[in-house]
Amino acid sequence: EVWNPNGKYRVVSTKPMPGTRWINLLIDQDCRVEICTQKKTILSVEDIIALIGDKCDGVIGQLTEDWGETLFAALSRAGGKAFSNMAVGYNNVDVNAANKYGVAVGNTPGVLTETTAELAASLSLAAARRIVEADEFMRAGLYDGWLPHLFVGNLLKGQTVGVIGAGRIGSAYARMMVIFLLPYGQFLKANGEQPVTWKRASSMDEVLREADLISLHPVLDKTTYHLVNKERLAMMKKEAILINCSRGPVIDEVALVEHLKHNPMFRVGLDVFEDEPYMKPGLAEMKNAIVVPHIASGSKWTREGMATLAALNVLGKIKGYPIWGDSNR
Numbered sequence: 001e002v003w004n005p006n007g008k009y010r011v012v013s014t015k016p017m018p019g020t021r022w023i024n025l026l027i028d029q030d031c032r033v034e035i036c037t038q039k040k041t042i043l044s045v046e047d048i049i050a051l052i053g054d055k056c057d058g059v060i061g062q063l064t065e066d067w068g069e070t071l072f073a074a075l076s077r078a079g080g081k082a083f084s085n086m087a088v089g090y091n092n093v094d095v096n097a098a099n100k101y102g103v104a105v106g107n108t109p110g111v112l113t114e115t116t117a118e119l120a121a122s123l124s125l126a127a128a129r130r131i132v133e134a135d136e137f138m139r140a141g142l143y144d145g146w147l148p149h150l151f152v153g154n155l156l157k158g159q160t161v162g163v164i165g166a167g168r169i170g171s172a173y174a175r176m177m178v179i180f181l182l183p184y185g186q187f188l189k190a191n192g193e194q195p196v197t198w199k200r201a202s203s204m205d206e207v208l209r210e211a212d213l214i215s216l217h218p219v220l221d222k223t224t225y226h227l228v229n230k231e232r233l234a235m236m237k238k239e240a241i242l243i244n245c246s247r248g249p250v251i252d253e254v255a256l257v258e259h260l261k262h263n264p265m266f267r268v269g270l271d272v273f274e275d276e277p278y279m280k281p282g283l284a285e286m287k288n289a290i291v292v293p294h295i296a297s298g299s300k301w302t303r304e305g306m307a308t309l310a311a312l313n314v315l316g317k318i319k320g321y322p323i324w325g326d327s328n329r
């Protein structure tokens with residue numbers, strides 16, 4: 001799909017993105033906008049090289065793509081100076097390679113903070129009250145009357161919530177959850193700023209041992225890969241709830257499946273997976289797991305905002321304005 005075919009600057013988006021604001025922004029600034037409409041969900045490096053072609057000023061890409069040396073070399077050969085991920089996370093982007101080829105990298109922080117935190121909060125409540133299991137039970141026609149023990153879950157009031165990675169999203173999640181914990185609950189935070197009345201844990205292991213509900217919000221890098229592994233799962237309370245809306249590899253998913261099998265009262269809410277789009281064998285069968293397909297930033301306002309920020313990032317570099325994004329700070 002091509003917009004403004006005679007535009008001076010060629011900007012490629014590897015996917016159609018929500019809204020039209022981002023397209024209009026680019027068109028207004030003399031860009032020809034090319035949107036890849038291939039049916040394939042995940043584009044390969046070769047697909048993207050073909051999209052970049054011989055002349056390309058900037059690319060808006062997605063977190064499913066492998067933006068490494070090969071793609072930045074191709075973009076630089078085509079005269080490109082700007083790349084933006086349409087995501088806050090950029091573990092799929094080799095920023096050193098981008099620097100080497102003189103390509104600026106942007107991401108889309110801020111606009112997805114609340115939306116992502118809302119999904120983490122939703123998964124927390126859904127896991128605590130076994131909402132998905134109960135829904136499946138109803139749809140299967142199994143409900144034959146009220147029973148005292150039917151889908152009994154956890155009461156959040158008075159519990160301890162642990163936030164691992166209390167940055168923008170983790171802190172927003174904590175703020176949202178406060179209301180459920182009152183009046184006796186407490187927060188344990190492994191890092192980040194410490195709001196009043198909350199307790200800063202001395203270590204991550206303390207958070208894992210003491211919290212009833214733990215939400216993971218770290219950036220994925222070498223230090224957070226398999227942060228939650230077999231040993232750490234074993235430290236957690238038998239009836240704890242673990243939420244992950246960050247990146248899949250933060251949890252050792254094979255160890256998690258084993259843990260779920262042996263601890264039926266332990267529950268997880270997962271938005272992300274180690275080998276997306278796949279789940280490790282056994283996870284889909286676990287009743288004590290809620291799994292959703294990486295939708296944490298999926299509100300209309302946020303997705304349009306992400307598209308707009310990504311377009312501004314690329315436009316900014318082409319036009320010489322400052323570029324948004326954590327990787328450039």
Ligand code: DGY
Binds near residue numbers: 089
């Ligand atoms: C991100 O932005 O990094 C999320 O994973 C998708 O919105």
